[in-house]
Amino acid sequence: MQKGLLLVVSGASGTGKGTVCKRLLMEISTLFYSISATTRQPRTGETDGVEYFFITVEQFQQWIAEEKFLEYAEVYGNLYGTPIHKVEERLNRGEDVLLEIDIQGALNVMKKRPDGVYIFLLPPSLEELSNRIKGRGSESPETFARRFNSAKNEIAIGKKYQYVVLNDTVEAAVEQIKSIIAAERCKVNRNENLFENLLTP
Amino acid sequence: MQKGLLLVVSGASGTGKGTVCKRLLMEISTLFYSISATTRQPRTGETDGVEYFFITVEQFQQWIAEEKFLEYAEVYGNLYGTPIHKVEERLNRGEDVLLEIDIQGALNVMKKRPDGVYIFLLPPSLEELSNRIKGRGSESPETFARRFNSAKNEIAIGKKYQYVVLNDTVEAAVEQIKSIIAAERCKVNRNENLFENLLTP
Numbered sequence: 001m002q003k004g005l006l007l008v009v010s011g012a013s014g015t016g017k018g019t020v021c022k023r024l025l026m027e028i029s030t031l032f033y034s035i036s037a038t039t040r041q042p043r044t045g046e047t048d049g050v051e052y053f054f055i056t057v058e059q060f061q062q063w064i065a066e067e068k069f070l071e072y073a074e075v076y077g078n079l080y081g082t083p084i085h086k087v088e089e090r091l092n093r094g095e096d097v098l099l100e101i102d103i104q105g106a107l108n109v110m111k112k113r114p115d116g117v118y119i120f121l122l123p124p125s126l127e128e129l130s131n132r133i134k135g136r137g138s139e140s141p142e143t144f145a146r147r148f149n150s151a152k153n154e155i156a157i158g159k160k161y162q163y164v165v166l167n168d169t170v171e172a173a174v175e176q177i178k179s180i181i182a183a184e185r186c187k188v189n190r191n192e193n194l195f196e197n198l199l200t201p
Numbered sequence: 202m203q204k205g206l207l208l209v210v211s212g213a214s215g216t217g218k219g220t221v222c223k224r225l226l227m228e229i230s231t232l233f234y235s236i237s238a239t240t241r242q243p244r245t246g247e248t249d250g251v252e253y254f255f256i257t258v259e260q261f262q263q264w265i266a267e268e269k270f271l272e273y274a275e276v277y278g279n280l281y282g283t284p285i286h287k288v289e290e291r292l293n294r295g296e297d298v299l300l301e302i303d304i305q306g307a308l309n310v311m312k313k314r315p316d317g318v319y320i321f322l323l324p325p326s327l328e329e330l331s332n333r334i335k336g337r338g339s340e341s342p343e344t345f346a347r348r349f350n351s352a353k354n355e356i357a358i359g360k361k362y363q364y365v366v367l368n369d370t371v372e373a374a375v376e377q378i379k380s381i382i383a384a385e386r387c388k389v390n391r392n393e394n395l396f397e398n399l400l401t402p
Contacts, residue, residue: 119387120389122395122396122399123399125399126399152400155396155399155400156396156400158389158396159389159393159396160389161389162388162389163384163387163388163389164387164388164389164392164395164396165387166395175383176383176384176387178380179379179380179381179383179384179387180380180383180384180387182376182377182380182381182384183364183377183380183381183383183384183385184384186320186364186365186366186377186380186381187363187364187365188321188359188360188361188362188363188364188365191365192360194323194365194367195323195356195357195359195360195365198323198324198326198327198356199353199356199357
């Protein structure tokens with residue numbers, strides 16, 4: 001049986017990765033969303049155990065000590081981590097797992113999991129990126145400027161990924177990611193069993 | 202502008218690559234089929250300049266001397282070659298080019314063009330492969346046995362390709378190849394211009 005795909009989707013702040021990932025999960029019912037843990041405060045409408053596990057700095061440090069993270073990183077003064085629990089289990093059962101993580105986190109996972117599928121979302125333009133960061137409404141002018149400059153720097157890091165998807169419309173971005181999933185399943189190194197089944201009588 | 206994709210589709214004898222490629226060309230009107238040259242005799246229904254350029258051994262050797270081939274190889278005593286003419290031109294215009302070539306030829310192209318997309322078609326089973334080789338009706342028992350054994354050996358070479366597609370039904374195989382095309386267009390190394398356009402004011 002083919003192992004599941006470890007799909008890592010990230011992008012600069014304000015690129016709309018949350019919306020794209022939500023749509024992907026709606027369209028691919030078998031895709032398992034790996035919920036990250038964070039020490040940041042929940043935004044309006046966010047629920048513990050749904051968007052994130054919202055935990056304290058103390059809890060976070062304990063999880064680090066217990067090696068419960070595939071990766072973790074500090075972003076804008078908050079800690080974010082990917083609990084490894086269940087990820088490997090699902091992959092071994094042939095199920096695909098989606099990690100929606102920030103760029104630092106993705107770079108860390110890349111080192112540990114070269115067999116992952118790394119997708120970088122780009123905003124259609126810098127104006128659009130600026131609008132989206134402003135649109136969140138939760139940022140002060142200083143936070144906005146810091147996020148916008150940081151986002152521009154982050155975009156350049158996207159070149160280290162395997163795939164880049166322009167998030168012009170959510171529908172088009174989701175279609176491209178679905179093609180990437182289908183294509184990755186055809187990679188020769190994920191299909192050694194196909195050759196064996198065919199050639200072993 | 203993004204360069205076109207050099208799509209190389211091959212597979213063991215009797216895998217049905219001709220049918221799959223024909224369907225691909227019907228469904229993707231912009232895909233350019235690079236017609237190979239061969240010294241073998243046309244089969245019933247084949248037309249010079251459509252399936253192949255049917256040329257003499259002397260002409261073939263002259264084309265070799267004039268460096269008109271991207272690759273050439275001898276298969277079952279006949280010469281087959283991929284004329285380079287127009288391929289580069291189309292790729293530079295951003296058009297995708299399809300090469301439907303035998304395994305030896307594909308391995309030669311791989312060395313010269315690591316940026317190509319190499320897709321290996323597998324038959325659904327050895328029985329099916331045997332039926333398809335028999336079904337051609339043009340082979341003597343000796344030719345059949347030689348082709349069948351050779352096809353089994355060729356299948357193992359498929360592991361050197363990037364992608365493998367099981368040709369169970371033509372429709373499913375064509376869908377997988379279309380996903381591979383879409384995914385390859387998202388590869389970061391084919392999209393450096395996207396980053397530049399976004400980051401250069």
